[in-house]
Amino acid sequence: MSSGGFRARQISIVGLGLMGGSLALALRPYAEAVIGVDPNPFARAAAVERGIVDSATDNLRDGVHVSDVVILAAPVRAIIDLVEKRIGSYLRSNTLLIDIGSTKADICTAMGSLPIGIQAVGGHPMTGKETSGIEASDATLYQNRPFVLCPTRRTTPAARLRALALVEALGAVAIEMDAQRHDRVVAAISHLPYILSAALVATVAAEGRSDDAVWRLAAGGFRDMSRLAAQDLSMMGDILSTNTQAVATLLALFRMQLAMIEAMLIDRDQQKLTELLRPAREARLAWIKQLEGKR
Amino acid sequence: MSSGGFRARQISIVGLGLMGGSLALALRPYAEAVIGVDPNPFARAAAVERGIVDSATDNLRDGVHVSDVVILAAPVRAIIDLVEKRIGSYLRSNTLLIDIGSTKADICTAMGSLPIGIQAVGGHPMTGKETSGIEASDATLYQNRPFVLCPTRRTTPAARLRALALVEALGAVAIEMDAQRHDRVVAAISHLPYILSAALVATVAAEGRSDDAVWRLAAGGFRDMSRLAAQDLSMMGDILSTNTQAVATLLALFRMQLAMIEAMLIDRDQQKLTELLRPAREARLAWIKQLEGKR
Incomplete structure (x- = not known):
């Protein structure tokens, strides 16, 4: 067309x-x-x-x-x-x-x-x-x-x-x-990331109340991870409240991934920990490569 | 001097x-x-x-x-x-x-x-x-x-x-x-963000196995939130395995913040949810303002 x-x-x-x-x-x-x-x-x-x-x-x-x-x-x-x-x-x-x-x-x-x-x-x-x-x-x-x-x-x-x-x-x-599929996809790539960013900033802000060095030392990594937390609250409130079920599902799936990483961390098996983290690294690198190939 | x-x-x-x-x-x-x-x-x-x-x-x-x-x-x-x-x-x-x-x-x-x-x-x-x-x-x-x-x-x-x-x-x-204080601070602003980024990418990758639209629709927000997941695994393994206790503590504190957001989300009270998210937005905006003022 x-x-x-x-x-x-x-x-x-x-x-x-x-x-x-x-x-x-x-x-x-x-x-x-x-x-x-x-x-x-x-x-x-x-x-x-x-x-x-x-x-x-x-x-x-x-x-x-x-x-x-x-x-x-x-x-x-x-x-x-x-x-x-x-x-x-x-x-x-x-x-x-x-x-x-x-x-x-x-x-x-x-x-x-x-x-x-x-x-x-x-x-x-x-x-x-x-x-x-x-x-x-x-x-x-x-x-x-x-x-x-x-x-x-x-x-x-x-x-x-x-x-x-x-x-x-x-x-x-x-x-x-279809709309349900769309809402599940954006829960994963957009709404879950927003919630993680907000919860991260809330965690760092709580640390900052006992030690303000967190704010003085925070650098590029935290800058990227905290950006979404500053999104317009009225807009995000609308989005989250019209996609509650998919977002709650993705949060539950995220917690499973987080728990696996935490278990390996606490187990102090560095080899197993890095092997667990490897697929995420490779998935991100592959996605970025594909994204930049399109430009 | x-x-x-x-x-x-x-x-x-x-x-x-x-x-x-x-x-x-x-x-x-x-x-x-x-x-x-x-x-x-x-x-x-x-x-x-x-x-x-x-x-x-x-x-x-x-x-x-x-x-x-x-x-x-x-x-x-x-x-x-x-x-x-x-x-x-x-x-x-x-x-x-x-x-x-x-x-x-x-x-x-x-x-x-x-x-x-x-x-x-x-x-x-x-x-x-x-x-x-x-x-x-x-x-x-x-x-x-x-x-x-x-x-x-x-x-x-x-x-x-x-x-x-x-x-x-x-x-x-x-x-x-002192070294203990440093390690707690970087657990909050650097190591926790890395783990969240890796767990997010793992969650999205798992979604991607049943619906590859997640990768086609992922955009700027996911790009920022997934960057740290691509960090060198050997380096991150060293870092996490020499800072296990502080990182585990910050993970526990993060889960508390996440659980509060999730509770408000599932409760479907949009007003309370946005009020809960407001301090994180303001903390991020204040930090960025301070950071950019220094330049």
Whole structure:
């Protein structure tokens, strides 16, 4: 499929942050107009002044009701609220509705109860930046990055093809999977790592209360391992609370791995300990090699 | 104290890797000669050809017996072996002996049994690079980085001052503490993070055996959190096996923090969960701010 396959008359981006602004920039060449919807007047003004969108409104109905493509670029709970309570009655039949929330099962379930005729597909682009906000918008943010698409009860074959074309227009790599599978995968690679980072920082901070040398000596390794702990709490709260079961399962599996390492450590058998640690080292090296080969 | 305070007639660097080579480069202006000692002929040849040392030998006695400063830049177990079994009889009285091993209690205990007259101080510079080997040597590697100094039973007041002057000559920041305290601190900020990284990669690799999408979707967060898992196993085995008690204690404290987060997660109280996670976020942000303020 070529990206020439994606055309829209009017695209609405609901949520003018980094992700939404970057979507708007990347998709403008494919649409006659891009409309931003956001309750924040500063985000709206910045989006219009910078030419990221053609116009912006805080009125959801006005912003979406004549669009043929609507993208929900809001936090997970806001997306669920929009889908469950508000947006269904505003959309025309045959509108393509995609979200970009970080968990998919609850959102896709909610999409399944939208009025028949709405073409709804769950989405999760695996990209981001350290800086947030509409000012950091970047048309290349999605390029060459995975963009997961999850079917809903409102995903017709035509909806699926339009969503694939949209992802291709972004320059992203579409990966289709069901929402439960997606949520399990991101529990492993994203939500578990966040929790470990937060628990590590909490452990070091507790040490720091009796010996502040921990903060003076902490260096590159701790810097990497503590970065995720600083993520936005409201966003992470939404994510964890809409993926509780998968995250709890991964935590249990993680504890098993940790317990095996601890047993070998306490047993003071250095040979067995390093043999136990070897597969993790090799898996990481193989993944990085593959990742860098793709660039 | 000014770095003019550090002068040496002949400095021996035992171990010609990244750390030893960088020490040699940084200290050459302060010594009449710098001698490298390493069993590896390629490392010796590279060190001499690149002008990192004046000469190099694989004979420990030849390499150290006329030096007034000897630095052990080898893996932890190699340092312990050198100190316990070999180097004591080769050194002149009043030689300053420093090591740069990553754990300090076992090494400092071993140093305490060296012949009286040897001035022995434990050291641990908190620096490094992704690349290893003598070819990556960098005279600025130690600049503005913490360099822990730990007293031993063979640390006279004069030895302490010479060690402080050496650290200042490197451009590093001396931090003095006893070996037990050092080992507890690095268990928290370095060894626990390594184990968490390895256990995380092991968990994700186990998931990957049933669903390879984990590897295709893994992105920046997992990249940071998995980096330490790729560290050299022989080095990490030495470190963990010489710091078992502190690491086991920190693992137990970490599990408590993890269990609290897990309890709030499973309880599905998003408000309480984010409040529990808030102090870790704030501690990380405060530390990074302080770290970047120092630059």
